[in-house]
Amino acid sequence: MNDNNVLPLFIAVPLGAAFLIVLLGKLRESVSDLLAVLTTALLTVFSLYTLTLEAQIYRMGSWAPPIGINLVSDPLSTLLLIIINGVSFLVCIYSITYMTGYTDKPKYYSLLMLMIAGMNGVVLTGDLFNMYVFLEIAAISSYALVAFGTEHEELEASFKYLVLGSVASSFILFGIALMYSATGTLNLADISNVITRNGLNSVMTFATALFIGGFGLKAAMVPFHAWLPDAHPSAPAPISAMLSGLLIKALGVYALIRIFYSVIGVTATYSTILIVLGILSMVVGVILAVGQWDFKRLLAYHSISQMGYVMLGVGIGSPLAIAGGLFHLLNHSMFKSLLFLCSGAVEYSTGTRQLKKLGGLWYRMPVTSATCSVASLSISGVPPFNGFWSKLLIIVGAVQAADRFGPWAYVLAAITVLVSFLTLVSFVKVQRYVLFGGLSEKLQKIKEIPAAMCIALIVFAILCLGLGVLCPFVLKSLIDPARDVVLDKAGYIGLVLR
Amino acid sequence: MAPYILCSIILLLGVYAVVAKKNLIKIVIGLLIIEYAVNLMLVLVGYRSGPAGALGDAPILTQASQETAHFVDPLPQALVVTSIVIGLGLTAMVVALCIRLYEKYGTLDVLLIRRLRG
Numbered sequence: 001m002n003d004n005n006v007l008p009l010f011i012a013v014p015l016g017a018a019f020l021i022v023l024l025g026k027l028r029e030s031v032s033d034l035l036a037v038l039t040t041a042l043l044t045v046f047s048l049y050t051l052t053l054e055a056q057i058y059r060m061g062s063w064a065p066p067i068g069i070n071l072v073s074d075p076l077s078t079l080l081l082i083i084i085n086g087v088s089f090l091v092c093i094y095s096i097t098y099m100t101g102y103t104d105k106p107k108y109y110s111l112l113m114l115m116i117a118g119m120n121g122v123v124l125t126g127d128l129f130n131m132y133v134f135l136e137i138a139a140i141s142s143y144a145l146v147a148f149g150t151e152h153e154e155l156e157a158s159f160k161y162l163v164l165g166s167v168a169s170s171f172i173l174f175g176i177a178l179m180y181s182a183t184g185t186l187n188l189a190d191i192s193n194v195i196t197r198n199g200l201n202s203v204m205t206f207a208t209a210l211f212i213g214g215f216g217l218k219a220a221m222v223p224f225h226a227w228l229p230d231a232h233p234s235a236p237a238p239i240s241a242m243l244s245g246l247l248i249k250a251l252g253v254y255a256l257i258r259i260f261y262s263v264i265g266v267t268a269t270y271s272t273i274l275i276v277l278g279i280l281s282m283v284v285g286v287i288l289a290v291g292q293w294d295f296k297r298l299l300a301y302h303s304i305s306q307m308g309y310v311m312l313g314v315g316i317g318s319p320l321a322i323a324g325g326l327f328h329l330l331n332h333s334m335f336k337s338l339l340f341l342c343s344g345a346v347e348y349s350t351g352t353r354q355l356k357k358l359g360g361l362w363y364r365m366p367v368t369s370a371t372c373s374v375a376s377l378s379i380s381g382v383p384p385f386n387g388f389w390s391k392l393l394i395i396v397g398a399v400q401a402a403d404r405f406g407p408w409a410y411v412l413a414a415i416t417v418l419v420s421f422l423t424l425v426s427f428v429k430v431q432r433y434v435l436f437g438g439l440s441e442k443l444q445k446i447k448e449i450p451a452a453m454c455i456a457l458i459v460f461a462i463l464c465l466g467l468g469v470l471c472p473f474v475l476k477s478l479i480d481p482a483r484d485v486v487l488d489k490a491g492y493i494g495l496v497l498r
Numbered sequence: 499m500a501p502y503i504l505c506s507i508i509l510l511l512g513v514y515a516v517v518a519k520k521n522l523i524k525i526v527i528g529l530l531i532i533e534y535a536v537n538l539m540l541v542l543v544g545y546r547s548g549p550a551g552a553l554g555d556a557p558i559l560t561q562a563s564q565e566t567a568h569f570v571d572p573l574p575q576a577l578v579v580t581s582i583v584i585g586l587g588l589t590a591m592v593v594a595l596c597i598r599l600y601e602k603y604g605t606l607d608v609l610l611i612r613r614l615r616g
Contacts, residue, residue: 129577129580133580133584136584136587136588140584140587140588140591143591143595144591147595147598150598151602152602152603152613153613153614155595155598155599155602156599156611156612156613156614157614158595159522159592159595159596159599159611160614162588162591162592162595163516163525163529163592166529166532166533166588166592167513167516167529167532170509170529170532170533170535170536173536173540173581174505174509174535174536174539177536177539177540177543177574178502178539178543180540180543180573180574181543186573203502230614234614
């Protein structure tokens with residue numbers, strides 16, 4: 001196999017699988033299980049294989065870059081590819097048992113595959129309009145997946161998500177139209193080139209504002225977060241894990257990082273905007289989370305808060321802070337997916353996710369409880385779990401930024417520590433009400449979840465611990481190359497337009 | 499300048515409909531108006547009356563010649579076709595959701611469709 005031929009497969013394989021699963025799923029439902037797991041396993045292998053390769057581009061139809069569409073895999077894209085495909089694989093394993101509670105599994109897997117194809121496309125593409133198309137593929141399938149239960153709440157959440165999401169998509173497309181009118185090209189590297197040569201004019205600045213609004217909504221940054229606390233808890237648990245662990249990252253945070261760092265170039269103003277968005281999301285998200293009594297809604301608010309950390313790290317823009325932000329992106333996809341899968345396991349066994357109705361699950365569901373504890377410790381930033389290291393990097397990065405922000409740098413660091421503490425508080429609450437305490441009458445007969453679901457939970461828990469213990473190795477092999485890409489705008493232009 | 503102002507006005511009309519209207523179908527119509535404003539913008543961006551060079555040359559024919567000088571830029575038209583297809587998928591999805599919501603709640607008034615809080 002020629003090396004760079006692997007890139008289109010990240011999009012073609014799940015797209016093909018989406019159609020095959022619906023067709024063959026009609027024969028037998030277990031065929032769709034098998035196909036979904038095999039497809040995502042294959043994609044995980046591909047993404048690990050991509051890690052061993054140099055940065056490379058694939059030219060669709062052999063058109064040279066400023067004209068044709070090209071797929072680019074540099075270390076930043078590779079990091080996201082590994083997260084997306086790895087988490088999808090575990091989620092598929094978990095879905096085999098969990099989704100038996102719902103009708104029509106083949107359609108579920110088919111939508112899931114479309115979502116994976118969309119996210120892989122967003123991460124790989126080097127073309128602005130192509131990015132919009134893949135974003136819409138992922139977004140439309142996620143609207144359908146949120147509504148998959150077709151009950152009152154699911155439909156309402158999905159409608160809300162769809163209206164806000166499609167307004168955001170339209171804003172992004174409007175921004176793309178303005179960008180094209182101002183630069184005369186859609187290729188990310190070529191736009192970057194034009195901007196480096198001519199500077200930003202007012203049309204481009206307006207397009208940038210539209211991008212912040214549009215992608216900010218996809219990333220659930222705070223003024224644009226209203227859809228997330230409804231959409232994430234309403235979806236089936238594996239989909240909550242996908243939405244929270246992957247979708248807001250690939251569609252929102254990755255796109256913002258790519259457009260700001262590789263294309264437009266981060267000035268002091270944009271840096272401040274990203275930091276303010278990050279801080280707002282962190283604080284508002286965690287404060288709203290502490291008061292929640294619905295397990296999944298609590299987790300959803302924490303997603304907003306933790307995405308704020310990533311935004312803050314990226315916004316500060318020093319090498320250390322960006323590395324912290326990207327590492328937190330990786331870590332968040334692990335522990336938040338695990339937490340959502342745990343909440344799904346609790347709901348699967350007990351039929352409720354209201355914290356006040358639960359309690360004492362430690363005695364009945366040891367695997368779920370143990371993995372849930374690991375994830376809670378990770379998200380609260382307790383050493384040696386992975387969340388600690390990324391938060392530490394972001395805090396140190398914030399303190400080091402004192403030469404640019406003056407005393408504000410210490411305020412940023414202090415807020416970061418405070419939010420981390422509030423996160424711990426709210427997860428102590430989860431532990432207290434779900435895992436410990438007395439077992440209520442109704443819950444005496446509950447059982448541990450089936451083995452296939454346990455496997456996914458255990459692998460995620462091992463990854464949480466492993467990424468923490470092997471932190472220096474992970475930083476060196478995965479995060480640092482990605483950080484270098486973020487900081488090296490000219491390198492990206494050179495890679496694509498060489 | 500005119501196309502920017504025209505499209506912005508249509509876009510904002512759509513946003514107004516999404517934000518202020520209470521009926522699900524009117525919200526959907528608002529979404530469609532936003533989408534059409536963006537599509538119109540894309541088409542108008544590709545238009546040029548004068549000689550080539552102001553907006554860059556049409557792709558593929560990299561050398562502008564006497565013949566291509568008055569061609570409109572074909573790329574935005576290709577983009578609009580794609581965007582219309584995406585819009586079709588989105589509309590089908592949202593109308594299907596509206597039908598399901600009407601079956602469950604028996605109303606299309608967004609003020610009455612609110613079980614989720616917080």
